[in-house]
């Protein structure tokens with residue numbers, strides 16, 4: 234495992250979760266998509282010491298993986314499933330997010346256990362519309378949900394939509410026969426903007442994994458993820474010669490070019506070519522030159538003492554320099570969420586910390 238790898242600081246994840254937990258009655262860490270690509274089982278195991286209310290996933294298989302690893306707390310499946318899959322949800326001891334009369338009735342008939350009512354207050358993605366929750370009174374009376382939740386569409390924008398969505402959420406809750414015990418709405422950006430959660434459980438995701446939600450946030454997370462690769466070749470490229478596909482980089486003088494065995498198939502995006510940097514020789518910024526290819530990326534190390542076998546840092550800190558996921562995402566024209574979740578593809582993971 235010496236080609237390229239990601240390093241994940243589990244203790245930093247736990248500390249980030251503690252920052253959120255200090256503002257909330259309870260937390261429901263989102264570990265969907267393999268904990269945003271950093272590993273759902275190690276993350277959940279590390280977070281167990283904070284006694285979270287439960288965990289959030291997107292697929293039944295993600296929930297099964299946590300159950301196999303011995304996670305016994307509630308696991309909420311936030312992505313809707315078709316009715317035929319509800320039996321598998323029950324068998325995995327998962328708490329589904331339901332919102333149609335048909336699926337709630339089917340769940341009740343299966344004797345499925347706790348479920349949460351998904352309420353759409355403006356995301357227009359999943360859940361019953363806030364102004365139509367009253368239509369569910371019959372099925373909800375027959376089998377009351379343990380919880381109800383909504384999801385903010387623009388929590389990092391400070392545009393007033395959180396307040397509007399919460400008012401809609403309240404309106405939907407008032408239309409139910411009884412107020413569910415467990416209410417949740419806040420993602421990372423929403424909770425990082427508040428001194429105190431307004432609801433019973435907060436649902437942080439990306440904050441745990443070290444990505445903040447901009448200048449409006451009162452708290453910022455510690456970095457969690459580093460991406461490292463070894464220098465595997467060094468060459469001199471003469472003035473006028475080019476590097477990588479489409480000759481998108483042309484040397485204006487003789488340059489020393491290092492090849493790193495990491496590329497867009499590892500989640501290091503093609504668009505980072507000619508834009509991003511790698512940290513070498515204890516924290517010096519070497520520019521990525523030419524297009525990033527599927528398996529290799531070239532950097533200009535002309536000015537730096539670099540040898541084959543040296544480790545270059547593509548995400549993370551070295552010396553006093555830092556290459557953050559937010560910066561890279563901006564350089565790639567991608568969201569930090571996309572960049573982070575793409576790193577799972579082919580990179581081995583090295584964990585630090587995490588012992589109880």
Ligand SMILES: *Cc1c(COP(=O)(O)O)cnc(C)c1O
Pocket residue numbers: 263311384419420421422436437438439440
């Ligand atoms: C992914 C997700 C979250 C977490 O969002 P972050 O922005 O990563 O904090 C919370 N709730 C739901 C329903 C989600 O799908």
